[in-house]
Amino acid sequence: MVEKVEHFLRGVAQARLSALLLDYDGTLAPFSADRKQAVPYAGVTRVLQSISGAGRTRLVIVTGRDAREVGPLLRLDPPPEIWGAHGLQRLQPDGTCEMPEIPMLVAQALDDARRWLIYQGLEELAEMKPGSIAVHWRSLSETAASESRSRILLGWFRMAERNSLKLLEFDGGVELRMPDLDKGDAVRTILKEVGPNAPVAYLGDDATDEHAFEALACRGLTVLVRPTQRRTSAQVWFKPPEDVLEFLSCWEEATAGLPKSQSAGSSR
Ligand SMILES: [Mg+2]
Known part of the structure; x- marks a missing residue:
């Protein structure tokens, strides 16, 4: 050591x-x-x-x-x-x-983010957490993961900006969350x-x-x-x-x- x-x-x-x-x-x-x-x-x-x-x-x-x-x-x-x-x-x-208490606008934005995943047929990859929503693509092939990431970010970028949420990329996924x-x-x-x-x-x-x-x-x-x-x-x-x-x-x-x-x- x-x-x-x-x-x-x-x-x-x-x-x-x-x-x-x-x-x-x-x-x-x-x-x-x-x-x-x-x-x-x-x-x-x-x-x-x-x-x-x-x-x-x-x-x-x-x-x-x-x-x-x-x-x-x-x-x-x-x-x-x-x-x-x-x-x-x-x-x-x-x-x-x-x-911390989740403001109503944040809760609504996270719900919109979840609906975007449903619309994209990606709901199975989602994890709903307190104050955030995450998508995990570790189980997908590299090509499928990259394609899913693009489709998710297409919707989530705007939602993050409009609602002052934080877009957090981690190993094997991305998360939209309260910024605090x-x-x-x-x-x-x-x-x-x-x-x-x-x-x-x-x-x-x-x-x-x-x-x-x-x-x-x-x-x-x-x-x-x-x-x-x-x-x-x-x-x-x-x-x-x-x-x-x-x-x-x-x-x-x-x-x-x-x-x-x-x-x-x-x-x-
Ligand atoms: Mg870790």
């Missing part, structure tokens, strides 16, 4: 509390044509359960999905805090879900809550994770998780799943027992 990561993990071993922020699809779980079947890579749930149980990590999932979809796939007990819809929605471990919040806002909220001394790491694979990398840039460890490199603001690159599992195992080891700083001081 590179020196930067080892140095960061030494800080985690000494801290009373650290924050581990993780994207889900492409980071903890492989992409699956059926999104409802996208279970984590082997070993991920076990190591996250152990990290969570040790009580020294604030574990947070930050996903583009509806936050309520992740718990049944990840199967942690208790469930972690989950930010959904790229930072719009916050689901607490006790089941409380916070979400993104994954960077989720990171900024958590940074405020954990305070200035807690080590914080963020792992993600998608273009939408770049907002999170930028929000954490001078403050924590940022990791791009992808089979191949790409232009990124992240400091480090991990290949899934091996590098991710190795990192999580090292985190597990670093946070088992008392913080190193305390255990050293209390040895006598």
Whole structure:
């Protein structure tokens, strides 16, 4: 593991509390044509359960999905805090879900966007989420995906402009959403809550994770998780799943027992 990561993990071993922020699809779980079947890579749930149980990590999932979809796939007990819809929605471990109110005009525009997909015969690719609508073309051939993208954007560009919505392209799809919040806002909220001394790491694979990398840039460890490199603001690159599992195992080891700083001081 590179020196930067080892140095960061030494800080985690000494801290009373650290924050581990993780994207889900492409980071903890492989992409699956059926999104409802996208279970984590082997070993991920076990190591996250152990990290969570040790009580020294604030574990947070930050996903583009509806936050309520992740718990049944990840199967942690208790469930972690989950930010959904790229930072719009916050689901607490006790089941409380916070979400900004969706203005009537936005709801109508999203409904128009859905009708455009029906008109184009592309409704099957749609995912309706709180405050947004996404289309996934990962299951299509390259030609069909490119053709679908053109047809969708033909209608959605104008809808985005007219209603001040955000058009967000991600790996394998596009999303039309409320403009207010993104994954960077989720990171900024958590940074405020954990305070200035807690080590914080963020792992993600998608273009939408770049907002999170930028929000954490001078403050924590940022990791791009992808089979191949790409232009990124992240400091480090991990290949899934091996590098991710190795990192999580090292985190597990670093946070088992008392913080190193305390255990050293209390040895006598
Ligand atoms: Mg992802």
